[in-house]
Amino acid sequence: MRWLRDPLLIVEGLTMRFGGLIAVRDLSFSVGRGDITSLIGPNGAGKTTVFNCITGFYKPTSGLIVLSTDGPIEPTAVAALTDSSHRYIIRDNTTRSGLFLLERMPDFEIAKRARVARTFQNIRLFSGMTVLENLIVAQHNPLMNASGWSLLGLFGADSYKAAQAAAVDVARYWLDRIGLLHRADDAAGSLPYGDQRRLEIARAMCTDPVLLCLDEPAAGLNPRESLALNELLRTIRDEHATSILLIEHDMSVVMEISDHVVVLEYGVKISDGTPQSVKSDPKVIAAYLGVEDDEVAEAEAEVGL
């Protein structure tokens, strides 16, 4: 129940409306610090919309999305920040951590300042760049500072060379982790599908995130690759102090590695809890399996409709 005790991210009253269609309606949930949280639900339930709101690609119609990278989220601090005109406050300059109102921030700032990284349902690698370049581009912001907004780098300053060598080391570490070190200099677009999925996760990790949002990371993977993915996600959670929020349909991944599961249907939360409690929730079963015609009344009575 860490998501209640020490949440990293709180989503409150999130509504996203596209014209007449309400994709997400008054959704509230939280993501525990150091947890793997799964967002599941049938197709069209609004999972990716929630992701796009958290990562700033959509501006939510209404709602609050708060992320705290330096300790528990205190309601008074959130209220003070909400009343101010600021988007975030940095409370610790050395670690760049603070309190962030994600619904106010543009997408690139969420990745840069709030350190929320994401992957995409349809893989978005830089396919014409090498695997290594993909991971170096992910470290753009620290490298940009090291290159003195390109001026120092243009004159070949040693400080930039050192920063770039460090960036290559980070990339090398992640390539080793996902087993793609031998393909570092190949075009990302030439990798097999499963490798591209892992590379996208590694690229997101190279931004040094506190929250990693994965949109269907196991889609299109075979059972062995799914197992390797579980292993990778556990390592990320345990060794890198990165919490994970994932959308997934593959229940072998969800039930195996999740600490916390949130279930959406038609843009509304229908269940929230540990994998065990969600698995036995009759509402979830009804949403996922559907029920026979002659059992509708019985099922409805059971789920309390």
Added chain:
Amino acid sequence: MTSGSQGGLPPASHSMQAILKDAAIWALVTLGLCFPIIAFRTDRDLSLQTSIDPRPWLVLFAVLAVFVGRLLWRLYAHPKRPKRVLFPPLDLSDRHKVWAPRIGLGLLLLFPFITLLITGQGGAIKWIDNFGVQILIYIMLAWGLNIVVGLAGLLDLGYVAFYAVGAYTYAIIATYVIPATIPVLGPWAFWICLPLAGVLAAFWGILLGFPVLRLRGDYLAIVTLAFGEIIRLVLINWVALTNGNAGIQTPRITFFGLPFTSRTGETTFADVISLPGTSAVHRSVFLYYVILALALLVAFVTQRMRRLPIGRAWEALREDEIACRSLGINTVNTKLTAFAMGAMFGGLAGAFFGARQGFVNPRSFEFMESATILAIVVLGGMGSLFGVAVAAVVVIGGIELLRELDWLKAIFGPSFDPAQYRMLIFGLAMVLVMIWRPRGLIASREPSITLNEDAKAISGAHVQEGHG
């Protein structure tokens, strides 16, 4: 495995009947095309009566030529030989990579002297100025636009606007501002205006970039096209500043303060440094080295930038803008820097152009210039500096060479002017090259950083073209 079907092709395509039928269809299509185009010739006689002159023999000749040509093509060229790649991708081996640029650079440095040796003083100016300097200006412009189009993947159809800003910056400051304020600096005008032109063009690049860069693809292309036209129309109509269509007579370039020729009896370059040759040759050679240095500066900066985070961000932007934003890259700033860098190099080239011509007017900055520069970049391919340079030599050198085809008059009669057909031939050549090499001359991309020594170039199949 009986009758020649080993290649997996259906044998029917080899049969004489099928080939004849195919050639007949081509001949029919030709007939259809000929009818409205060459079957009748209309003419006006002295009494202004329109007369129609049917030319059936010409049509028959065209149809027969196509029929026979297609027949021969199918019989001898197409079915028997395996498909050949006409221009295999230029795959420079490691050994070549080391010394090919050095040889190229050496040739570039020696070019004026080689032409002087071969053609003597009279012919050399034409070759150094019309070919050397002209091609290098376009190489520089294309390298500048290459940052915007080739690396960042933003389609800019109005690049010539920045070229114009550079040229008019030089023209106005050197002709009016410096003589009116600090006349002592007159001989140094070019060297003062050069950085100013770069800065002003970059400023205009940013100014254009701000409202425009939220647009993508076709929309961006149209807005940049319009911007190019706006600048040109302002130059035409703001007569008080630019003297309109009449243009501005600009001071010629000096050798760091020493003029090459002087009407007022100042000390000239020839007075101080005694070199063989006329002052016109001196000036051409000097212009050549100035533009060579400027172009090499652009190449150096671009190569460095590609290995910096900003350059990688440009290329990442071309590959996938949304992924860039998800990695915390400020795409607006990234696009603006690409626009500003490209505009700055265009401005530098413009200032040089002004000093070289001794005259600027809006006619030099029409859309055709933008199109030519863009064609060079696309033809060069993949943001490759080498490819763009080769493309500039082919396009600009080719257009200039067409002026030299006077011997064609022997065939087509004295009234035939090959220079009139150069745009037609240029267009045809572009179509053919784009069919054979759709990703440009260099259809691969050099990685900006590698882990292993023996890394290969990336095939163009994976590289995106960018969509605004």
